Amino acid sequence: MLGKSMYVYDEPEATNEWTARAKLHIAAIQEMLDNCNQDKERKQRIERLECQSCWYLSSGMSGQAFTQYTCQVCSEDYSHPNTSTPRVCWACATKLGICCECGADLDLKRRRLAATKKGG
């Protein structure tokens, strides 16, 4: 005989509990979006070379394993102390003013495209 717990979703109390959790989830995301729009942690964010999307909206679940990555700018191989692997190394991200995780502009500004490169 299966326990009552198999039918936990069938109970109004359970539905109410999941409803409450869903609302909390929405509230949490709303708060993340508010933080993202207000950008109050800009100073730390720029120091860590992350754009608003990666800083405020990524889950932040980074494991503790060293991961190997290749910088998408200078093609050097690096190892990173957790599993949220950057795409761009620290030096290149600093030089270009871009997010080390996704390569976006640190202030998410559209950049003017270089039309034609003249020597130098």
Ligand SMILES: [Zn+2]
């Ligand atoms: Zn690099």
Ligand SMILES: [Zn+2]
């Ligand atoms: Zn980013």
